[in-house]
Amino acid sequence: MERMIRGRFAPSPSGRMHLGNLFSALLAWLSVRSAGGVLVLRMEDLDPDRCRPEYAEQLAEDLLWLGLDWDEGYGKGGPDGPYLQSERTQQYAAAFGRLEEMGLVYPCYCTRAERLAASAPHRSDGQAVYGGRCRNLTAEERSALEQAGRRPAWRLKVPDEVWTVADGHMGRYGENLLRDCGDFIIRRSDGVYAYQLAVVVDDAAMGVNQVVRGMDLLSSTPRQCYLYHLLGLEPPEFRHVPLLLAEDGRRLSKRDHDLDMGALRARWTPEELTGRLAVVAGLQSEPEPVSPAALAEDFSWDRVPRTDIVVPRGLFE
Structure with missing residues (x-):
């Protein structure tokens, strides 16, 4: 009998989500939902100087606006809380x-x-x-x-x-x-x-057995696997996704305010934005409006690129 997938999205509430965050969140959601699994939302608010409760509230609202719901975690509770890292010292x-x-x-x-x-x-x-x-x-x-x-x-x-x-x-x-x-x-x-x-302790405690996150964290994974070993914990399956790059080659970040959720929500409906993300992810050839639920019906990791993705100018403008 196959084990049920327990995935997670674990953002840092240090500002408004940007396109790269959304890309990782969508793929994490699709990977879990297409397999009938459980999704956990955890706020990684370890840094008291950068993280704010209002950012966490906004982040959760932005995810729900896009149609990326979760089963346990922030705002919902569950058996493995608390779901704020600041409360897990x-x-x-x-x-x-x-x-x-x-x-x-x-x-x-x-x-x-x-x-x-x-x-x-x-x-x-x-x-x-x-x-x-x-x-x-x-x-x-x-x-x-x-x-x-x-x-x-x-x-x-x-x-x-x-x-x-x-x-x-x-x-x-x-x-x-x-x-x-x-x-x-x-x-x-x-x-x-x-x-x-913190991430090793939390994922193990919350039963997470699949971690989908950005390629920038791949280099930290051997260290985390060493910690899993030392603490006698079972590591999850990791799936790292390519980074989104501007046409000049720089990585998209929270500094790109024209591609943060505030600007994106003002410009697109949830389905329109998801359709454009689907093009970037290799799941659609054209930016036709689509819901995350519809994408989950035939989602396959084989269609997702394995190298960093240059976002075409104009696709999200």
Whole structure:
């Protein structure tokens, strides 16, 4: 008997959704609905400086306007709540404590400038690889740094091993955790737990067994799989989707206010907007108006591109 798919959409309520967010949300919704599964909406509001309750409310309303409903989570409740990451600190603290008991967590006192100076050469995606500057500090050295007013972040030690993900859409992807990533932060210096730890704890606790998200997060997946392993948790199936690019090659983001939900809703009906997203996703050849429910009837991942997509000028204008 096949297991029921439990998918999720887990946006950060740090502003209005843009076209790239909608693209990922639509594909996550279609993947679950076409299989008769369950969809969870979780708000990843870890960052208190950027996330706002009013953004979460607007985000949920925008999803419903487009026809992307959910079964459990934000605004609906369910057995695995709370569905706001800001309310799940105890769960992250428990996981952090387990890793600490394994001797795999250590404080890092580096400033940003020191981290970059002590890093290995940058990866191809532009991220610096942490070189382990604070991994072997003595107790005396740590004490001196704390007396000087340094507040540490906390890093997870990683092995000199390749961890590979069999992505359900993009294929196999692997990284040597030590050489390609380095020990990574799981709790910030202000006490906020980092995304890498929180997302693993949350997806496991909420029974999520399929994660559909943007290609920009593929490189973090080996780290997350390592955390699943350490915490004795079963990782989900991952399906990473291509990024949407402007015609000049830059990635679409929340800075592109002409392509955020405010502008898009003023310009299109839900069906018109879905039809245009369907063209980008390879699900329609022409931007004919269509509902997400209609697209779900014959949805196939085989039709979705596997490389980044240049959005034609004018398609959403």
